[in-house]
Amino acid sequence: MSPIPEATPELVSGVILAIVAFLSISIFLGVFFRKKTKTFEQWLVGHGDIGPIVTGFALIASYLSGWAIFGNAGLSYTYGWSGSWLIGTICIMGITLCLVLGYRMRRYVKLGARTVPEMLKVRFESRGIQALAGLTMIILLIVYSVGQYKAMATVWTITTKTPFQWSLLATALLVLFYIAVGGYTGTQWVSCFQGILLTAVGWTLGIVALFWAGGPATIVESLKTQTYTAPGGDPSNISLEGYVLPLSSPKYLAFPGVDWIGVTATIFMFLLMATGFPHNIARFLGTRKVTKREYWVMLLIVIVGGLTPLWIGVVGFAGRKVWGNVLMTDTQYAPMYGDAVGALVSMSAGGTPLASLFAASVFAASVATLAGMVMIMATNITRDFIHNIKPTIPPKKLLWLTRLMLVPFIAIPLWWTLTSPPPVLSELMAGSAVAQAGIFFFVVGVSMYWRRATKWGAVAALIYGLVITILHPKAYGKLLGLYHWGYWALALMIGSATLYFLVSLATTPLKEEKLEKMFF
């Protein structure tokens, strides 16, 4: 058995060098393209001239967060094959739906929309729905941000031996730094670079890990002999061999892979969530008109990039084969547990070069997604609330106000992660993902194509989705006896969809002449 590696001075230097190199390139691209930005509006959506390759990789970068590029290894390590459902082996389906539906955002940009909630204001001629959607995004993105913090802080802890809490603070400072010097513009070009980096490193690490563990067949044989161990707990007698993990205790029913109901819910989640993520669909705000051939190019990028999460999952399987369940039982890995496996395999299988590149990739995925979400939350306040109420505020003031709002939206999820880090980060993020999928796939994605949608249908879906989100099995659901993630997720997604369609059909849509400018 290959020993579990520890950080060395050489590795610390490599990680710092890789992150500095990543930051330098991102800052160069951010500052270079920011020079072309003259107004607050241009800063929000650019010039509408972004091509298909940049859009494709930017979409991949915004989709591949700390969950996909890092948490997936923890899922396969912790849950075996049943972890595959949250790894998102079918994520290409969802990203493609986003590619198909999201392109119409361009139409709303021409009608004056500059943010996703503002698109809803244009679509339904309602400032109220803009504000409500903005508020919903803030709540859900804060939860999603916690996972990004844990991913980056875990890599930082493993590779530099810094205590976890200090790693979290370092992550927060890096986010502030990243935003302050120009990366915060979130330009498609920075995201494109990140998408290429994540894809290249994810594929390389996955393939290297597969050989490091002795090949695919030995991993299959090894998983047949291993059993589930809860983070910090004792080994059970439940085999990791199957695609469902029949955990019976109520507290474990929050894991989607416990039965086929949970599995069905994850399939729906991955179909809807890429379109439901506001930071994904916003990638199309600055896209230029593309040809049919270019659409196929974007699909190719989505396929290559969308296989990256599967390769990260392979890393976790490899780690489980080589080290068994030691990361779940050894207290030195708390509170990271199985989530530590990605960084450890990169160190053991790839040495300093690959471990450094992997750390930079997790940094890219976590911090860039975090920065993007922080920006969305900050603009939710300034553009969708303040500007909504008082449109006469000068754009320069709004820009400064947006910068000020970055601080609380960096601090809130940081405090959450410091005081109560999630044991398996992807599980927590899946809660937020279900809500974003169930709510925004319909409210944003479907509303762009369905003439009959009404603001009341959208409002009903938003409010219902938020209420059911609070009833997550690991939040308040358990107080009502709702322990099963699958039932909860299906209730949220199917309930939101049903309300959206039924209430829309029962209420009056916009007049035809108003709809004409959006549907032609």
Added chain:
Amino acid sequence: MNTWVYLIIVVMALCIILIPIVAYLFGGWYAYWGHALLAIIFAVMAILLKTRFYWEED
């Protein structure tokens, strides 16, 4: 909608339905990468639908 559109939608629906079936019947790496293959077929069908039958010009 013409027959081709219906056919493409049926293939896309089949890709979704086959996901748990492949996991149940085959498991292991076959299901893991089989899911990716189903997702790619679904994606190709979706783009085919958009570019051949529902292309929108500005």
